[in-house]
Amino acid sequence: MEPSQEYMYAHVSIDCAIFGFDGNELNILLIEKEGTAAQKLPGSLIYxxxxxxxAAGRVLCELTGIRKMSLRQFRCFSSPDRxxxxxxxxxxxxxxxxxxxRLITIAYLSLCRINRTLSAAARRKAAHWCPVSDLPAMPFDHNRIAEEALCEIRQWTESxxxxxxxxxxxxxxxxxxRALYEAIYLRRFDIRNFCKKIARIPYIVRLDEKQTDVAHRAAHYYKFDRIAYNQLRQSM
Known part of the structure; x- marks a missing residue:
């Protein structure tokens, strides 16, 4: 049998792309590659x-201490040169x-509020939020995984x-x-056109409540109405 036709012997791993938004740009959660100064996505071989x-839930819990977070499998990375x-x-x-x-990884994606407190275990692993605009060179193909995860988020934005x-x-x-949309698409949106578009969306509801203790003109708050969202989806 030619080498190109040999059946492979492989290990399977999990890598998690966990994104948060700090009000200005998207961040992704990284950890130190143990024993080195390099940074990587949180991951592990599966038991x-x-x-x-x-395995994805275990990796997340070991890293952050968070047990209830929605993780979605979005892609398998299986290049022979990983x-x-x-x-x-x-x-x-x-x-x-x-x-x-040979190392094959199943990549998972999660979105969370960045103010969630990382556990002591996470701090021991030097877990930290890193702006996606300032990602370091990471081992394996973790930079590609992060890029593909961002593409997946853009698809979620539409679907x-x-x-x-x-x-x-x-x-x-x-x-x-608007800042969130700009962080996802890495481009600026016209303020007036963006506001007009959002005003036509029934599940984004303007509240009577405004900002307080701000130096600029106080802006109205909005909320996401899941009931209105589900009703709209069912009618489509």
Whole structure:
């Protein structure tokens, strides 16, 4: 049998792309690559008796201490050269205590409010939020995973816009909502046109409440109305 036709022997891992919004730009959660100064996405090889969804939940809990967060599988990364860098291979084999050849990862994506407190375990792993505009060079193909995750968020914006409100406070201003769209699409939106478009969306509801203790003109708060959203979806 030719080498190109040999059946592969592979390890399967989980990597999680967890995004938060700080009011100005999207951030992604990174951890230190143990024993090095490099940074990476949170991830792990899966256990023998563990499915991928359970592994993703375990990785998230071990990193953040958060047990209830929606994680969605969005892509498999299986290029044969994912673990070709000798430093990456050496780190894997030292960390997991076994030879690692072909490495396939199932990537999960989650959106959360950035003010969620990271656990002490997370701090020991030097977990931190990093702006997506300032990502370092990461091991394996983690930069590509982060890029593909951002593309997935853009698709959610079109097909499942309710997901975006996981990134915003319960009450938010029009400026915060516009900043979120600009962070996702990496471009500016005309303020007037954006406000007109949002005003036509029935599930984004303007409240009577306004900002307080601000130096500029106080803006109205808005909220996401899930009942109105579901009704609209059912009628489509």
């Amino acid at each position: 023998q008796m563990e499915d991928t969804d359970s 673990a070709m860098d000798p430093d990456d291979v050496a780190w894997l084999e030292k960390t997991y205590g076994r030879p690692v050849g 499942e816009p309710a997901m975006l409100f996981e990134l915003l406070p319960v009450k938010f201003t029009m400026a915060e909502l």
